Amino acid sequence: MASYAPGDRVWVYIEGDGWWPARVLSDEEIGARTPGQDIAVHFYAGIDTPASLYELNSHSEAAHICFFETSSEKAVTSSAELEASIRHAAEDATANPLKSDSAISASAAVAAAAATTGAGGAPGGASTIDPTAAVTRAAAKRMREMDDVDMAGSSGDGGAAAATMSDAGFRHLRTDDLHRLSEKIAAAVEAHSLTKVRAALCQLDGVDVYLTELEETKIGIAVGSVLSQPSLKPLWPLARAIVSFWSRHLPAETLAAIRTVKQQDISATGKSGVEPGSPNEPSSPVGATQSPLRKAPAPGSPGVAGGGSAFDHVGSPSAANEGTPLPPKSSSFLRHVRQRLDNPDNSVRYDDAVVEEVARRIAADITDFDDRQLLLVRLGEPDMEFLRMKLLSGEWTPRKYLEQPNEIFLTEKQKSEEAQRVANKMKAIEAAAxxxxxxxxxxxxxxxxxxxxxxxxxxxxxxxxxxxxxxxxxxxxxxxxxx
CATH class of the missing domain: 2.20.25.10 (N-terminal domain of TfIIb)
Structure with a gap:
């Protein structure tokens, strides 16, 4: 097994996002480590993707790390984000020299480990991954911000002290503490306070919730509201990591709707071609279930007072503008809404400017994850032309759409199926009687x-x-x- 020293440049595999270049950090740079994780790496910044921190175990996850080489097939990509990150890694003069021989040894060890796992029953020698173990491992890796915020003293509620530990090792807060955190996050988001939102989100580090708690406390909605504020963009990876971890508690109907939207996205991408940042090409090392967090030095911290942090030389494009609001980037939801509104089967065609304005208004007013997924499914239905027309004509605002009962969005096929289900149920009741x-x-x-x-x-x-x-x-x- 390869041995990695501080300053070595490595490839790190993120499930769902592929291989990304990073640099191994020393104990002085990382400080306290997460128990069970012996290596901390620093992902190189891309174009819009900030530099970020990640921790892993080099023994149990030896197949997920190897030495960096620009000649490796991992460096072949069409993603502009990944290409910029590779360029920053290759130009890092402060890192250790590339270890080509060690890289070859590491690649051989990875191949041997994959072959050994495949011999246990995986077809073609591919390793099998237990989904439950993957979720537990992803949650155990603490995606924490490289910040000087004191976790113990950032909260005056005392909720963290009252947390209980589940069998999987996750903390569970009391319902009133979750209520308090939800209100605190909502108030901080409304005030666009980057520091207060960061401190509140950090209190949810390692915290798990039940579905009933999500419904009662609205903590998921509060965390998700961070993603709708461009001024809080530095905290988007942290909010995504929390929401993605909690999403496993969602009902089966919601998860099925998400899968339907993803399948439609894949088919639409196959027809229109792959673009940078599409689901077929990773645009950042921030995955759907794991999100390395960017560094955000607190005002007056030693890194700021000394003229920079330990990671300034890595090439983060926004290190000098950490506290300033970043310009909003076109989201995938906005892109998909535009595509579905501008359906070629619409009886009335609207100008691109009108479609763009309506799509942006929808993206701004509809921020709940479930509402967004359901809207995308409805807009993609051929029988839902009336919904597209009401939104494009301005007869319905996004908020008025949310007030409509679900019955009016049933298609003729769904109505007939529902009537048949009711008739069959009545016959069954009568037969039983x-x-x-x-x-x-x-x-x-x-x-x-x-x-x-x-x-x-x-x-x-x-x-x-x-x-x-x-x-x-x-x-x-x-x-x-x-x-």
Whole structure:
């Protein structure tokens, strides 16, 4: 197994994003390490992607790290972000010289490890990954900001002290503490306070929640609101990491809608071609479930007072403008809304300027993750032209759309399926109700003329007198008695 020293340049594999160049940090640079993680690396910045921190275990995850080489096939990419990051790594004069021989040894060790795992039953020698273990491992890696914020003293609520530990090792806060944090994040987001939002989000480091807590405290909505504020862009990776970790608690219907949107995105990308930053090409080392966090020095910290931090030489493009709002970048949601609004099957076509304005208004007003995914699914339905027309014409604002009942968005096929389900359910209820009755065809109903009846007998007169039959028609529910 290869040995990595501080200052070595390495390739690090992020699940879902591929290989990215990074530099190994020393103990003086990283400070306290996360238990179980023996290597901390610093990802090189791209064009829009800031430099960020990541921790891993070089023994259990030996297949996810190897020495950096510009001649490696990992450096072949069409992503402008990854290309810029590779260029910064190659030009880093403060790092150790490239270790080509060691890189070859590391690659051989990775191949041997993959072959050994594949021999256990994976087809083609590919290693198999347990999804549960991947989630646990991703949560165990603490994606923390390289900041001087004191985690113990940043909160005056005392909620962290009252946290409990789950069987998986995650902390669970009390419901009132989650309520307090949700209100604090919402107030800080409304005030566009980068420092207060960062301090509140850091209190959620290693915290897990239950679905009932998400519904009751709205903590997920509060964290997700950070992603709608361009002035809080430095905290987007942290917010994404928290939301992605909690998303495993979402209902199956929501996860199914997300998968449907992703499949539509892949098919749309296949028709229009791959563009930089598309789902088929990683645009940053920030994944859907793991997000290395950028460094944001606190005002007056030694790194700022001394004229820079330990990572200034790496090439972060925004190190000098850390506290200033960054310009908003076109999001994938905005792009997908534009594509679905400008449907070629629309009976009325609108100018590109109108489509762009409506799409931006939707992206600004609809910030909830579930609402966004559901809207994308509805806009992509061929039978939902009325929804596209109402939004494009201005008859519906995004907020008015959110107020509409779900029934009006059912397609004709969905309505017929729902009616069929109701009819089948009523038949099942009726069959269950008639399961224990005494059925007969001996009596004819005087109202409907059918012979589907049920009856019972009672002896209401003398013992030598005939019984009285009480009959009910199963079709029209007509009832009568007969001697």
């Amino acid at each position: 008639n399961a224990g009755v005494n059925l007969t065809h001996l009596f004819k109903c005087e109202r409907c003329g059918k012979r589907d009846c049920t009856f019972y007998e009672l002896q209401i007169r003398g013992a030598d007198e005939p019984t009285t039959k009480y009959i009910t028609c199963l079709n029209c529910k007509n009832s009568w008695s007969q001697e």
